[in-house]
Amino acid sequence: MFEFIQRALGLKRDEPSGSKNTAKERLRLVLVQDRASMSPATLEALKEDLIRVISEYMEIDQAGLEVCLNSEDESVALVCNIPILRLKRSAKEETAS
């Protein structure tokens, strides 16, 4: 009865059960995954830009180039595998001339 009166008067609050923290944590993890996904078109555009820039410095195997996003736990990494065919000896000078 005493508890009832306390509650009616707003003196006693229910103990926090804190399921919101579970919600927040789950949301945070799912958004890391969601935000890490890129559309195939964007990924393709990135690949083309990479080829263009890197080709200024070295000859690469364009067909063998792989670009992908890897997400582990809470971090996301851009992983590129770029097979080199031949290094240009004086990269900058060559493109400059």
Added chain:
Amino acid sequence: MGEVIVVTSGKGGVGKTTTTANIGTGLAVMGHKVVLVDTDIGLRNLDVVMGLENRIVYDIVDVVTGGCRLKQALIKDKRFEDLFLLPAAQTKDKTAVSEEQMKDLTEKLKEEFDYVIVDCPAGIEQGFKNAIAGAERAIVVTTPEVAAVRDADRIVGLLEAALLTDPKLIINRIRPSMVKKGDMMDIQDMIEILAIDLLGVVPEDEAIVISTNKGEPAVLDKQSRAGEAYRNIAKRITGEHVPLLNLEADGFFRRLRRLFGAG
């Protein structure tokens, strides 16, 4: 020249249509000239929320395909002279309107109205693309649930990709008593996660169910807390600074009523 604002959410059932109806009516109460555009073709709902379902003759598809003049399709609200609805078609699908057609349509409406409020369908497909095509500002509605916030995050990304870079957030159906207990995400949690500006917070309110039953937006109900929240949101849209509702204002009688299962 008016402004085109799209109300979107990603997930269905979080209150886009209710929000559109209430914001639009709220702006009309303030004396602005407003048109509400329902782009949920095939699943028309804004007309019933506004209580205008019996007055529809022409719809948005008729307008963009030249089946009628724009003026003929606009339905005048029962209560306000300067509030209009352009209803969605019920028998077609989302592909019946293109993004170009939506841009043209909103351009025309902007000349006549101060505010063009576009109600977006759920999802991220053609209907969403159409709804945002002519918009200058975007509102994202979410509820304090994992699925709704996740979808809102996706929508924010898509809006930004479409150059609607500064969307504003409305948190709908928040239950202060659950937030207090730590059983519902609070305002700060959601702003932090979504990283966009807050436009308003609407508490869960039975008055919404009642007003939807009647076809009278809750923003007109002076007793309704949700109605008050929507009035504040309408003011903020016009640039007024209004503080957030104090959701903690939970008086002794309200507590007592809840204790007896009536709150």
